[in-house]
Amino acid sequence: MKNSLFLGLSLTLLLLVGCGDKVGLGGKVTFSDDGSPLGTGTVCFETDTYLARGTLKADGTYVVGSLSEKDGLPAGTYRVYISGAEKEIGQDKEGMSIMEPLIDTKYSSGSTSELTLDVTASTKTFDIKVDRYVPSKK
Numbered sequence: 001m002k003n004s005l006f007l008g009l010s011l012t013l014l015l016l017v018g019c020g021d022k023v024g025l026g027g028k029v030t031f032s033d034d035g036s037p038l039g040t041g042t043v044c045f046e047t048d049t050y051l052a053r054g055t056l057k058a059d060g061t062y063v064v065g066s067l068s069e070k071d072g073l074p075a076g077t078y079r080v081y082i083s084g085a086e087k088e089i090g091q092d093k094e095g096m097s098i099m100e101p102l103i104d105t106k107y108s109s110g111s112t113s114e115l116t117l118d119v120t121a122s123t124k125t126f127d128i129k130v131d132r133y134v135p136s137k138k
Contacts, residue, residue: 022072023119026063027126029056029082031103037061038103038130041085045078045117046110056085078117079110082130101133 025045029038037060044053045064052073054062063070085107086099106112107130117126 021121022066022074023121023123024063024070024072025119025123025126026054026061027128028060029062029128029130030060032129032131038082038085040087040102042083043128044081044083044110045073045119046081047076047078050074050076056082073119075119075121075123078119079113080115080117080126080128081110081113082107082128085130100135103133104131105133107131 027043029041029043030036031038037058039056039058039060041056042053043056043062043064044051046052050066050073052064052066054064055069056062064073065071066073082103085102087102088097089100090098092098101108106114115128117123
């Protein structure tokens with residue numbers, strides 16, 4: 001039963017991903033305060049049934065892909081968020097890394113980032129400006 005459910009879901013996902021022409025899309029993520037690039041993390045584009053992503057390079061640029069690194073995404077309306085934009089600030093007593101966000105935590109989810117994009121055949125770039133993370137005062 002589990003195998004047939006998995007197979008059915010996999011085939012459905014392949015059909016959804018394979019439907020229609022994909023749009024090549026890239027852009028750059030910079031900080032809103034000084035325009036410097038966000039050079040780590042992943043820009044994610046999601047709908048209720050689809051996810052594509054682009055890995056940020058040191059200069060803040062990315063190219064979107066779903067099944068391969070640069071294969072683009074189908075036309076549609078996407079919620080956009082950024083994952084993995086953090087830096088190591090130390091280690092705990094077990095030697096595990098302690099990480100701190102580089103950007104405001106609202107950007108870590110499609111439901112809170114307030115970033116959306118309507119992708120059409122003519123959409124080629126999506127540049128994003130993000131606010132830096134400000135630790136709360138204790």
